[in-house]
Amino acid sequence: MVISKISAHVFYKAMRRKSTIIPIILLLFSACSTQSNTIISKSSVTQVASVTATAVPPSFLNPPGASSPPISLKQAWGNVNITTISEQFPGGMVFSGVNISPDGNDLIGIYGTAASRLINSRWVAILHIPTMQITKLEYTSQFTYYFAIDQNWAVWLEEPSYDEEAWVIHAYNRLTGQSAIVAKNIIVNGKPVNYVPYISLYNDDLVWSQTAQTPQGIQKQAWLRNLKTGVNTVMSTNGTGALISWPWAAWASLQSTQESSYMVMENLQTQQQYIIHQVPSYYAIYGASIAYSGPNLHHMYYIPDVTKSDTPEIVKTADANTEVYVEFPELNQRLISWQMATNALIWDNTLQRLVQLPFVDTTDTTNSAEICGHYLIWTDAITAQVLHTAMQQRTWADSNIYIIDINTLPTSIP
Numbered sequence: 525m526v527i528s529k530i531s532a533h534v535f536y537k538a539m540r541r542k543s544t545i546i547p548i549i550l551l552l553f554s555a556c557s558t559q560s561n562t563i564i565s566k567s568s569v570t571q572v573a574s575v576t577a578t579a580v581p582p583s584f585l586n587p588p589g590a591s592s593p594p595i596s597l598k599q600a601w602g603n604v605n606i607t608t609i610s611e612q613f614p615g616g617m618v619f620s621g622v623n624i625s626p627d628g629n630d631l632i633g634i635y636g637t638a639a640s641r642l643i644n645s646r647w648v649a650i651l652h653i654p655t656m657q658i659t660k661l662e663y664t665s666q667f668t669y670y671f672a673i674d675q676n677w678a679v680w681l682e683e684p685s686y687d688e689e690a691w692v693i694h695a696y697n698r699l700t701g702q703s704a705i706v707a708k709n710i711i712v713n714g715k716p717v718n719y720v721p722y723i724s725l726y727n728d729d730l731v732w733s734q735t736a737q738t739p740q741g742i743q744k745q746a747w748l749r750n751l752k753t754g755v756n757t758v759m760s761t762n763g764t765g766a767l768i769s770w771p772w773a774a775w776a777s778l779q780s781t782q783e784s785s786y787m788v789m790e791n792l793q794t795q796q797q798y799i800i801h802q803v804p805s806y807y808a809i810y811g812a813s814i815a816y817s818g819p820n821l822h823h824m825y826y827i828p829d830v831t832k833s834d835t836p837e838i839v840k841t842a843d844a845n846t847e848v849y850v851e852f853p854e855l856n857q858r859l860i861s862w863q864m865a866t867n868a869l870i871w872d873n874t875l876q877r878l879v880q881l882p883f884v885d886t887t888d889t890t891n892s893a894e895i896c897g898h899y900l901i902w903t904d905a906i907t908a909q910v911l912h913t914a915m916q917q918r919t920w921a922d923s924n925i926y927i928i929d930i931n932t933l934p935t936s937i938p
Contacts, residue, residue, distance in 0.1 A: 585837040589876035594869055595937075600879045602938035607927040609653065611903075619651055619658065621925050623671040624896045628929060629653055632673040632680070635660065648680055648694075653927075661696050662703055672725035677751055679725050683709075689720050695730065695751050706749060707732065719744075724767040728752040731759075731768040733775065746775040748792075760788065768792075769809045776803050782819065789814065789830050798830045806851045806862075815839075815860045821849035824862050826871070839871040840878070854895035858930050861893040861900070868893060868902065874935055900928040 611618050621631030636646030647660040666682035683691040692708040721732040730749045746763025749756045763775030771793040779785045787800035804816030812829045825836040842850045852863040860871040868881040870893055893902040904923045
């Protein structure tokens with residue numbers, strides 16, 4: 525399961541562009557930091573295999589449906605049930621859910637008045653969907669984003685301002701009600717290191733990348749922390765943009781040039797690694813599959829199983845005049861989503877078709893759906909003018925959250 529980078533409102537979706545796993549190629553010359561936690565080293569891998577996926581793939585597949593015009597959500601899936609949740613709550617309060625729990629019952633996000641939300645003074649909170657009850661976890665006046673939630677943990681990253689990257693990662697134990705800071709940036713020469721990690725959660729395991737200065741020199745390390753035991757494992761001493769989708773983890777190994785850099789996917793149970801000789805600009809994993817946008821952001825590639833084939837499929841090519849780019853992929857075994865400048869499209873692996881979500885906008889920040897496990901989530905498109913007016917008036921632009929259980933989708937076009 526990939527814990528996605530969901531943003532339920534354009535303001536927060538715009539903020540996620542600073543993700544430091546994306547674009548990975550910009551991290552070649554990042555500064556260093558250290559981390560003062562209990563650390564153990566991962567045992568050496570037992571087997572290594574190579575997957576050839578160069579900057580320009582020597583071969584690729586074009587699924588027939590990828591070149592066909594997109595079909596609407598209703599055409600693709602008929603009358604599938606869509607859960608609709610308003611962000612507006614009584615008393616002038618607002619909730620933006622940005623990640624859903626594996627059982628589909630809870631959204632984690634930020635909660636406060638419309639005005640307080642815009643000045644970053646609010647609660648990290650959980651919305652229990654069946655009862656619409658809000659549980660406040662922790663008050664914060666920080667910029668708060670990159671959320672993850674499961675049955676045991678709620679995790680988020682926050683920093684003092686959008687430009688000041690003195691970030692910390694909080695983990696809230698849902699069983700005990702206790703919260704703790706489990707990782708943080710450090711100050712080097714009076715300034716925080718210019719690196720903000722993305723967080724990825726599976727059960728008790730939290731994965732992120734952490735720069736470090738070691739006796740061996742500067743390292744960008746891929747970390748796995750068991751939140752239950754508090755033990756950190758360094759999965760790689762050269763690992764940027766680390767993700768987990770059990771039993772697989774992935775990270776980029778950055779070398780002196782983009783051409784010599786590569787991706788690593790490792791099965792954490794067998795410790796077998798697969799090397800992809802390309803560093804994508806943006807990527808996501810689901811088990812042994814990976815979706816990624818190439819260095820020029822023109823194509824969305826998909827490798828269904830790195831253990832079986834090294835040939836990527838191109839499921840979307842951006843129109844250079846209108847769509848411009850494809851980025852921020854998310855996926856599971858059925859769907860692949862991404863962000864681009866105009867239409868909100870997703871790829872349905874079962875139907876082998878592009879599906880158009882029911883909104884079109886050109887704000888350059890809102891047009892994507894998010895995939896959390898077996899849930900597809902998107903929000904109303906909010907135009908740049910509506911957002912500008914809301915921020916001037918310190919109000920909150922009206923928006924709904926839409927959720928589909930992907931397991932309920934038909935296996936053929938109705």
